[in-house]
Amino acid sequence: MKALCWQGVNKLGVERVPDPRIQNAHDMIVKVRYTTSCGSDLHLLGGYIPAMEAGDVIGHEFMGEVVEIGPQVTRHQVGDRVVVVSFIGCGTCWYCDNDLWSLCDNTNTNPGITQALWGYEPGGIFGYSHAMGGFMGSHAEYVRVPFADHGAFTVPEQVDDLSAVFASDGVPTGWMGAHLGGVEPGDTVAVWGAGGVGQMAARAATLLGAEQVIVIDRLPERLAMTATHIGAETLDYSRTDVGAELRERTGGRGPDVCIEAVGQEAHTYGPEYLYDKVKQQLRLENDRPPAIREAIMACRKGGSVFSLGVFAGLVDKFPLGALMNKGLTLRGAQQHGQRYLPMLLDRMARGEITTSHLATHIMSLDEGPRGYDIFKNKQDGCVRSVFQP
């Protein structure tokens, strides 16, 4: 089959690779209909995620049709239209049973690497390096889905394929940020990043009862998209001081919940950006954290900051003093999609969450390198490049 493969730092190519096969009894094979780019893929592309090999298939957000099931798959049958959660959970370890699916104990096949990096290993994920399981990604014609009974969900008839693909990761990630960030009715919520995940976090905050939701970015088309499709207030950080603007809009208090949906390649202006960029290029600092620094400083006393953006290593100049002395709660996670998908798909079927507007660029998988080029460089108003194998 053909697949979009990582070939080196900032280098992708379409290659012919072996078809996936049933390897474990709980596996399922899905023929991909749509698979989308994600901001966290850019960290892979840029060489910031360890343990990538030339030829690895990338992509972790997808939907399609079941074409083969393993002997112990009971919830799906050939022909089902499914969306698959990007993180793989066994469903039977303590973490999965406690709805912390991306922390699954049994799906990271190379736990030694991330144990060395982070103390303990998270679960496995499609197409995100050998440090995170070594599973072939979804930018391909077919994908092998381990523990399919837990990770694949039937798409309701009312949800079309293009909308459904974003239920694989963007929608549940955003929801988790608002939910585990503790959004309550009447809250003011600020979201850093108006990409797919940020927009979904803002929508989730509204549905959870937030009275005021403010999304921060610098790209005019993303801010306009957020205002139109999500209905949140927007703030352009290239034109205003974010801290002062948030203070003014919140009566001097600061937001109750701050959700960071930018990740380790955050952009800002001024000497702070230069400092982080230089140190990152010299590999003296792994990640660039200006967005989360700003979120911690802006958050109201006793509030909550949730990190949705993907980070991999160590950062400098982290405002730990602000975190501690303001009594903040800081939490982060890779998405626990299995926890939320049934509810989210119902909401999507009822029209409460719309996602197809995120698919700004739809193309053949053969155009994958070009799709990632415009996605990475944010050209032509690109929010997500979506591929059809």
Added chain:
Amino acid sequence: MSRAMVDPTSWADRAIGAVQKLIGPADQHLDGANGPGRWLVVTVYRKTDDVQTQVNDSGPLSRMHGEIELSVRPAPGDKGTELAARPTAPDGGSTQMRRRLRAALRETKSILECGEVVEPSRPGSSHPGPAGQLLRAVTARAWGQGRL
């Protein structure tokens, strides 16, 4: 250049050790994580009787009987059973032996909790160059490496 200098397997062990030294010095005591007497432990989300039965039967750990001592005890709260193992060798066992033991513990846990040990994609799609070959040697060991 000699074969030893380009052998990715020996460089893999050095690479893992280097990462551990960089990232994890704060909680490593004088004897490190692998000193004599150090137990390797997993918590299995199953009842103690189920774990004891698997350990006694022809599971991964049974293949190491005679080389290891085992301990099975309830975990606090609702977390299941703590399954601990350590080499009986006075020096704490070789690196390779401890790697086998970690792998056996992880396999035992996975079999008990989900009935199988999930495999990475095989044959996979990668075609690594020299740096990738080193990485492959590291990942080939990663199932038996780590901080158990």
